[in-house]
């Protein structure tokens with residue numbers, strides 16, 4: 631069990647700044663997920679917390695103690711990597727017990743901890759096998775077991791499932807969820823997979839260029855993204871953005887011009903000082919429907935992509951490429967799909983710097 635506090639944490643490699651001042655407080659037992667584009671510093675940050683990477687400046691507090699100068703072992707932190715190198719000549723039990731052996735634990739203690747950990751990970755019947763006799767998911771579980779036996783205060787996972795095939799990923803995702811419930815340990819988990827992020831996290835930390843863009847519960851981030859970056863990072867297919875200019879706004883509605891000159895009236899009030907500014911209207915594919923809504927936007931359908939239970943309508947809205955999710959079966963006639971309805975409560979507005987604009991639903 632552990633709390634973690636990062637205070638203005640920075641890391642430079644030579645003259646290149648990689649982590650540019652990260653502040654973060656993690657509660658005991660929380661499941662935190664780091665997401666962000668490749669190269670934004672997720673692994674570096676995790677390695678700094680683990681003690682594998684030195685800190686350039688700032689502080690790391692673990693359970694109220696400043697641990698900047700502590701070794702990984704002293705921190706009591708366990709890290710599971712994407713590539714889980716198991717010792718090929720050792721059995722599952724020996725692989726799992728290895729860290730305890732290195733720490734001079736007694737044979738009894740090793741046996742007991744390996745057994746109870748194998749129980750948690752459903753590896754009890756595989757303890758005598760060697761890694762080459764295991765499936766990918768089983769190997770990954772052994773790698774996790776190897777960290778659990780040490781009873782770490784804090785688990786750090788760096789994309790542990792990215793080498794597994796789709797089915798195994800889902801299976802292991804559920805295993806990790808159960809593991810977290812069972813151990814109630816604090817965990818930080820890095821992933822590119824937003825389904826993993828949305829389902830596992832108590833809170834998601836979105837990183838970009840070595841800085842935190844937004845922190846929040848998964849649905850908070852999805853429904854109230856602070857900026858266009860966070861909005862487009864969560865959700866697949868991505869949120870649609872329509873370029874627009876705010877013409878007018880009163881307490882009940884706002885009039886916006888789309889890039890082709892067509893005008894739409896949103897039953898939303900925006901700070902009138904934004905008048906004349908360019909904006910982006912953000913609408914998620916599932917919030918665009920064929921038919922009526924609080925307001926409609928023009929649509930020129932180009933492609934109907936069927937996935938089975940759902941399908942996507944690709945096309946243009948006033949020159950902007952957009953995607954609408956369509957849940958009904960059957961063909962869609964492009965001639966009839968000339969506009970899409972939108973529920974005003976599901977609209978996001980961003981200013982020309984991409985920052986979310988405060989708005990209220992109109993009374994009308």
Ligand SMILES: Nc1ncnc2c1ncn2[C@@H]1O[C@H](COP(=O)(O)OP(=O)(O)OP(=O)(O)O)[C@@H](O)[C@H]1O
Nearest residue numbers: 643646648666667668669670671672673674675822
């Ligand atoms: N030892 C190093 N020396 C110099 N630059 C490094 C070193 N380690 C990482 N970097 C650079 O720091 C940046 C962040 O790397 P990091 O591995 O943390 O990214 P990441 O967010 O984990 O990316 P990915 O999603 O691809 O794993 C990258 O530009 C990388 O090239």
Ligand SMILES: [Mg+2]
Nearest residue numbers: 672673674788
């Ligand atoms: Mg990485």
